[in-house]
Amino acid sequence: MGEAGDEYAIAIGIIITALVILLLVAGITLSFFMINKEKSSKAIALSKARLSYEKELRIVENELSEHLMQQFGRELHDNIGHLLTCLRLELENRKLDNESLFEEMSTVDQYLDQTTEQLRLLSRSLNTDYVTKNGLVKSITLEIERYRQLKKFDLQWKHDYHNGTMDSNQELMVFRIFQEVMNNAAKHSQAKAIALHLVGNETFELTIQDDGVGFDTKAILSDGRASGLQNILKRADMAGLHCLISAEIGEGTSFHITNSTQKKIN
Amino acid sequence: MQFVNLVIDIGLQFIIILVGFIEIKRLNVFEKFLWLQILISVINYGSGKLLIHYFGYSQNTFQYNIYFLIEIFIILYATYQFLRNKGVKKLFLIGMTVILVAYFTEIALTGINVFANYSFAFYSMFIATIFLYILYQVTNPRREEQNAKAILFISLGIVLFFLCNAPYMAMMNYLQKINPVLNAQLFHIITDVLSNIRYFLFLVGLVMIIRNKPIVQNG
Numbered sequence: 001m002g003e004a005g006d007e008y009a010i011a012i013g014i015i016i017t018a019l020v021i022l023l024l025v026a027g028i029t030l031s032f033f034m035i036n037k038e039k040s041s042k043a044i045a046l047s048k049a050r051l052s053y054e055k056e057l058r059i060v061e062n063e064l065s066e067h068l069m070q071q072f073g074r075e076l077h078d079n080i081g082h083l084l085t086c087l088r089l090e091l092e093n094r095k096l097d098n099e100s101l102f103e104e105m106s107t108v109d110q111y112l113d114q115t116t117e118q119l120r121l122l123s124r125s126l127n128t129d130y131v132t133k134n135g136l137v138k139s140i141t142l143e144i145e146r147y148r149q150l151k152k153f154d155l156q157w158k159h160d161y162h163n164g165t166m167d168s169n170q171e172l173m174v175f176r177i178f179q180e181v182m183n184n185a186a187k188h189s190q191a192k193a194i195a196l197h198l199v200g201n202e203t204f205e206l207t208i209q210d211d212g213v214g215f216d217t218k219a220i221l222s223d224g225r226a227s228g229l230q231n232i233l234k235r236a237d238m239a240g241l242h243c244l245i246s247a248e249i250g251e252g253t254s255f256h257i258t259n260s261t262q263k264k265i266n
Numbered sequence: 267m268q269f270v271n272l273v274i275d276i277g278l279q280f281i282i283i284l285v286g287f288i289e290i291k292r293l294n295v296f297e298k299f300l301w302l303q304i305l306i307s308v309i310n311y312g313s314g315k316l317l318i319h320y321f322g323y324s325q326n327t328f329q330y331n332i333y334f335l336i337e338i339f340i341i342l343y344a345t346y347q348f349l350r351n352k353g354v355k356k357l358f359l360i361g362m363t364v365i366l367v368a369y370f371t372e373i374a375l376t377g378i379n380v381f382a383n384y385s386f387a388f389y390s391m392f393i394a395t396i397f398l399y400i401l402y403q404v405t406n407p408r409r410e411e412q413n414a415k416a417i418l419f420i421s422l423g424i425v426l427f428f429l430c431n432a433p434y435m436a437m438m439n440y441l442q443k444i445n446p447v448l449n450a451q452l453f454h455i456i457t458d459v460l461s462n463i464r465y466f467l468f469l470v471g472l473v474m475i476i477r478n479k480p481i482v483q484n485g
Contacts, residue, residue: 007445011452014437018430018456025425028398032405040407 058238066128066172073126076119084116114149121146125179128172136171137161137198140178144196152186153210154193165200166239166259173239174206174257177232181208181255184228189213189253204241209254214247271458278465279308282472289476297413297475299344300420303337304468328378334386338365345396348417358396365389380439387436394429397421416474423467427460 091108095101121142124130131139137159144157166174178196185191189212199205220226229245236243236257244256286293286301293301310333317323342362349355369385376382401421404414411417434456441449 007441007448010437010441011448014434014452015455017433018460021430021433022426025398025422025429029401029405029422032402036402036405036407043407 055238058234062235062238069126070128073123076126077123081116081119081123084112084119088112088116118146118149121149131172131175132168135163136166136175136200139171139175140196140198143175143179143182147182147186150186153191156193156195158196159198161198161200165202165204170239170241173235174204174241177235177243177255177257178206178208180228180232180235185210185212185253188215191252204257204259206257207254209252211252214249214251214253216249217245217247268454268458271454271462274462275458275465278462278469279304282465282469283308285469285472285476289472292476294347294413296344296348296417297420297472299340299347300424300468301472303340303344304465306333306336306340325379327381331373331378331382334382334389335369338362338369338389341393345393345400348400354399361392361396365392383435383438387432390428390432390435394425394432397424397428401425413471413475413478416471416478418471419467419474420471423464423471426467427464430460431457 091105091112095105125139125143125146134142140159141157144155147153148155182194185194185208189210191210191212194208194210196209197205197207217229221229232245232255233243241257241259244258245253246256247253282301282304286305290298290301310329314326314329317326317329342358345358346355349358365385365388368388369382372382372385398421401418404411404417404421434452438449438453441452
């Protein structure tokens, strides 16, 4: 009887130990959660602070770059434009002095006209006030006109945009994105044709598609070479827009900027 | 009670094996090996029954000793794949080596027909400690584990099973000698119930993995 009692005491002891361990494990797991929850909330607060700092930094960067572009545009218009006007006057004076120069200087005349026109368009496109005052469609049209004169590629431009779809800051951002995309296309794409389509009523969509050499988006974005692409994504993010970049080597490139919730990089 | 436990046990293991087999591509190495351990456990259980009922063996403890050794290597590989900290990996390897030494010493001393319960008790506590560490890791947001919640459930099941089982396992052979009936009852009360909890939590984790994760192509 005594032995049997001992055996059962051992059995009950084992069961109680198992139950105590069970409770202990539950307690330990709960404490892990609490410790890590605290860590997690601290990490979230830190990352929020970092995000807000980065956002502020981007805004400052953007304001600075807009200011610089505006100044640059004004300098181009006032200074270089003035010098070109002087050059034109000088040329006209020389031609008046010597009539034979009319024929000889005709090519120089043409180049001078083109340079003046390009300068005028460029200085306007760099001017923030111009974009804000004239709106997105007119500003893009002006920039397209400038590219058409360069005769680098065929440009197809379709738009159905109602003013008020976006505020002036967003429009300025979209215009800068458009400029960056066009600049990239002119420098790297070897494209023969670029199609642009702007839609803005309830939703906003801007599609810029070229038939150039394309690129590996993920590789370029991950190795940090593409500051232009990074700028495009940053600007889109700042304007609360989504930028879809679809590119494949040999298959051309397409930028799709929208205010809808789709966001993807191919 | 014993019958209900058995039905739940077999049912859970069957579902785990079936689900794991169908969705094997969604599991990473760690998860695959934990699933494999359950598969081998079922094979071991089934073949044990066959040995006794169809081949006339009086006992199949030697088979459980062999299974224990296989389980050590499966858990060793799975856990080694999960751990990232080199120091912890080294400690884990040292611990597993000590367990293997203890296991072979115990087998040499008591024979293959006596379950190596002291090694198993030590192994249980060691594995529970390691999985408590894993539990801590997966609750840590900095680890950014893809299936943190699923691994949490699986690890919790393993910790509960091994840690709560350790006291019984340490006393198992002694109880078997003095009161085999009581020992069998305790086995059903403790090991079977804990086994059911472990497999249930594993199944919950497995379902979470399948719902959350795309197919893993390599590894």
